[in-house]
Amino acid sequence: MASRIIEIRRKGNTSRLPDEVYDESKQNIGSTMTLSGDTRTGLTRDEERKYMPEILGMSSSDLNFPREVKEWFKSLTVNVLKKGVKLEIGTDMEGHPLNVMQFIQYKYAISHPDVGEMDENGVMSRRTPRFHIYDKTSTLEKAATLTTSRKEALTQYIQLTGDPKRADMVLRVLGYNPETLNELEKEPLLEKAAQENTAEFMRIVKDKxxxxxxxxxxxxxxxxxxxxxxxxxxxxxxxxxxxxxxxxxxxxxxxxxxxxxxxxxxxxxx
Missing domain, CATH: 3.30.250.10 (RecA protein, C-terminal domain)
Incomplete structure (x- = not known):
């Protein structure tokens, strides 16, 4: 069993409303349609069949099941308070959600056009989201992975500074012509690649x-x-x-x- 709590947080106040009024206003993630005109659920068909019977109190083999799923999601509203809303999205040893309702709300939220997620570089998945997902566990995992990768990349960079021939090879694959660069120009370019484009840099230096x-x-x-x-x-x-x-x-x-x-x-x- 592994508990995992995420938070859905509001966007900061960018309106003309006083902060105290904005803070007390209702902020909801409501029903929406997909581009194809279907009611958005955020679930795959398999997930609907696995989890929705528990919510609806009916079998997935019931002929009315698809219609009831749509109706349920049409009325779904996730109320996000000023302090945010926490959802349990962890699963048990068999992969079943510890809290089915909150897991479904989470899946719905991350598929919603008003909700954004941060990637490992701090870039929001949607340009102007009203809400964003904060996943402390994921953030820590990504930070740890990124830190480890950057340390390894820095080690590789240092080794390259002592191997001019190999350094020139890496620069060529990165898209630079080392013959037009002096030594003072080469090292900063390699260091920048190691720190800012770590995955690609590591792929190149480790390529046999x-x-x-x-x-x-x-x-x-x-x-x-x-x-x-x-x-x-x-x-x-x-x-x-x-x-x-x-x-x-x-x-x-x-x-x-x-x-x-x-x-x-x-x-x-x-």
């Missing part, structure tokens, strides 16, 4: 094919290879419909002669 990807990027930059759409060509021969395919092509030992020819052509333009 980094050297080949960087080599292809250099060939593209110097017009040794060319790209049409996503397809990469060596003169008129396609070596991959994607970067991944081109990497696999060049890493195949039977194409080692192609690598040698491309390296020779690169030297000719330096």
């Amino acid at each position: 094919s980094l050297e080949t990807v960087a080599f292809i990027q250099e060939c593209l930059t110097k017009a040794i290879l060319r790209k049409e759409g996503n397809t990469i060509f060596d003169t008129d021969e396609a070596i991959g419909a994607t970067m991944e395919e081109a990497v696999a092509y060049l890493m195949d030992k039977k194409h080692s002669d192609v690598i040698i020819k491309l390296q020779a052509r690169l030297k000719g333009v330096k």
Whole structure:
């Protein structure tokens, strides 16, 4: 059994009403329709069949069940007070909600156009929500994960500062041309990528094919290879419909002669 409490909180007062009047006003998350014209539930069909019988007091096999589900959600209102509203969304060992009613209210709320959620970067999922979800457990988990990832990325960044050749490879894959940058410019770019685009930075530095990807990027930059759409060509021969395919092509030992020819052509333009 794992309890998990989330809060639905109001947006701050941006109206012309005095704060004391706004604080006492009723703020409800009410019934809405989806773009297809159906009554919004926030539940999948399977979830409706699993949880709504307990709420409606009827079997999901009852012919009137779908209609009763719609009617119930048409009248659903979640009243959000000044201090917010807390909902239990935890589940037991078998995955069943500890509080079915509050779980359903939560699922409905997160699907509602007036309710937003913060992602791990603090970005709201909807631009101007009247309410937002605060999930302390999720926030702490995301913060811990992000902190750990950034520490690892910083370690990788420090290692790159002592390996100029590999650092140039990473810069190329990030979209920079290291040949146009001096050392004072390179390190800040790598550090910024490690701190602000951590997941992508870690994917690049841990990629076992980094050297080949960087080599292809250099060939593209110097017009040794060319790209049409996503397809990469060596003169008129396609070596991959994607970067991944081109990497696999060049890493195949039977194409080692192609690598040698491309390296020779690169030297000719330096």
